[in-house]
Amino acid sequence: xxxxxxxxxxKIVAACLVVAIAITGTIxxxxxxxxSIPMSASRxxxxxxxxxxxxxxxxxxxxxxxxxxxxxxxxxxxxxxEYYRQFSSSAFVDAVEVRFGGGAVSIxxxxxxxxxxxxxxxxxxxxxxxxxxxxxDDGIGAMEDADTHPDDFxxxxxxxxxxxxxxxxxxxxxxxxGPSNDLVCITNGTWTGQYWPNGVPRIAxxxxxxxxxxxxxxxxxPIGDLYDAITKNVAYPQPT
Numbered sequence: 011x012x013x014x015x016x017x018x019x020x021k022i023v024a025a026c027l028v029v030a031i032a033i034t035g036t037i038x039x040x041x042x043x044x045x046s047i048p049m050s051a052s053r054x055x056x057x058x059x060x061x062x063x064x065x066x067x068x069x070x071x072x073x074x075x076x077x078x079x080x081x082x083x084x085x086x087x088x089x090x091x092e093y094y095r096q097f098s099s100s101a102f103v104d105a106v107e108v109r110f111g112g113g114a115v116s117i118x119x120x121x122x123x124x125x126x127x128x129x130x131x132x133x134x135x136x137x138x139x140x141x142x143x144x145x146x147d148d149g150i151g152a153m154e155d156a157d158t159h160p161d162d163f164x165x166x167x168x169x170x171x172x173x174x175x176x177x178x179x180x181x182x183x184x185x186x187x188g189p190s191n192d193l194v195c196i197t198n199g200t201w202t203g204q205y206w207p208n209g210v211p212r213i214a215x216x217x218x219x220x221x222x223x224x225x226x227x228x229x230x231x232p233i234g235d236l237y238d239a240i241t242k243n244v245a246y247p248q249p250t
Contacts, residue, residue, distance in 0.1 A: 053181070054067065054181070054183065054198035056196070056221045058155055059154065059155055060153075060155050060196065060221040060222070060223055061150055061151050061152060061153035061154065061155070061223050062151050064150050064151070064183075064196050064221070064223075065146050065147055065150050065151030066151075067183070068146050068150075068175065068183065069146065071177055074177040074178050074179060075110050075175055075176070075177055075178075076109070076110065076111070076176045076177060076178050077107055077108060077109045077110065077175075077176050077211070078107070078108040078109075078110075078173065078174070078175050078176075079105065079106070079107055079108075079173070079174045079175075079176065079210075079211055080105060080106045080107075080171070080172060080173050080174075080236075081104065081105035081106070081172060081210075082169065082172045083168075083169040083170055083171050083172040083173075083186075084168065084169065084170045084171075085170060085171055085233055085236060085237060086103050086104075086105060086106055086172075087102075087103060087104075089237055090103040090106070090119065090237070090240065090241070091103050093237075093241050094119075094121070094129075094246050097245075097246035098246055101121055101246065102121060102122040103119055103120070103121055103122075104120045104121060104122050104124055104208075105120045105209070105210070106118070106119055106120070106240060107120065107209075108138075113135060114132060114135070115132060115133050115134070115135060115137075115138040116130065116131070116132045117130070117131045117132060117133065117239070117240060117243060117244050118130055118244075119240060119244045120209060121247075124208035124209060124210075125207075125208055125209045127247055128247060129244045129245060129246055129247045130244065130247075131240075131243035131244035131245065132243065133239055133243050137239070141232075141235050141236065141239055144231060144232045144235050145229075145232040145235070145236070148228070148231065148232065149228045149229050149231075149232040150185070150194070150196070150223070150228070152228050153194060153223035153224055153225065153226065153228050154223065154224050154226070155221075155222070155223060155224070156193050156222035156223055156224045157224075159191075159193055159195075159222035160191065160193075160222075161219065162218040162219055162220075163184070163186050163188075163195035163197060163218060163219075163220060164218070165188070165191070166186055166187070166188020166190065166191055166193060166195055167188060167190070168188070168190070169186050169187060169188050170187050170188070170189050170229070170233065171185065171186065171187040171229060171233055172186050173185045173186070174211070176201055176211055180200050180201055180202065180203050180214075181198060181199070181200055181201075182198065182199050182200070182201050182211075182213070183196065183197075183198050184196065184197050184198065184199065184216065184220070187225055187229050189225075192224065192225050192226070193222050193223065193224065193225060194222070194223040194224075194225050194229065195220045195221070195222055195223075196220055196221050196222075196223065197216060197217045197218070197219065197220025197221070198216065198217060198220075199213055199214070199215055199216030199217065200213070200214040200215055200216075201213050201214055202214050
């Protein structure tokens with residue numbers, strides 16, 4: 011799934027990101043249900059420098075990825091909202107799912123109320139490899155370790171990017187960027203392989219501490235690339 015060979019940089023202007031958002035829904039529910047539980051089932055065992063290590067880890071698991079999930083962040087709840095409200099004044103994006111398998115990369119944009127309004131589209135595997143290379147290699151892999159950091163990833167709220175990569179062995183990797191401290195937290199956890207009634211992947215446990223990287227602008231182009239991939243390939247669903 012993730013091709014971390016440095017791709018030719020596409021000159022994409024990153025979407026203007028609004029920092030302050032109201033964090034609702036998924037993260038609130040998960041924090042109340044699971045808290046911070048030590049990990050035991052994952053192969054994630056990060057070593058410094060954490061950026062290159064994390065990029066290598068994601069690349070090593072490219073064939074194990076089931077889906078990528080984004081929610082509760084400026085990209086999803088602000089920037090995508092602004093785009094889709096051109097087509098419906100009441101549009102509100104709850105989450106975005108990118109699913110892998112069968113040689114295809116499908117994208118679902120889930121609008122409020124959960125699961126009742128879904129926009130669907132797809133991108134080619136080649137385009138996804140460029141996009142994931144931008145995120146993993148040019149983004150995460152280029153970051154330096156943070157000198158200081160908070161105790162857990164919640165201290166990065168509100169988030170510009172809140173992303174999970176779910177694997178077929180029921181582990182996941184979390185990547186979160188909080189512009190309030192200019193840090194990226196990467197941590198791991200396990201999930202059940204099942205979903206809540208609203209379509210959210212069901213997390214079993216996680217490590218709330220993780221490792222911390224200095225963002226230093228490395229995620230701005232990847233965030234813009236994600237925005238472009240979604241808006242160019244997923245239309246607002248028409249009423250039936």
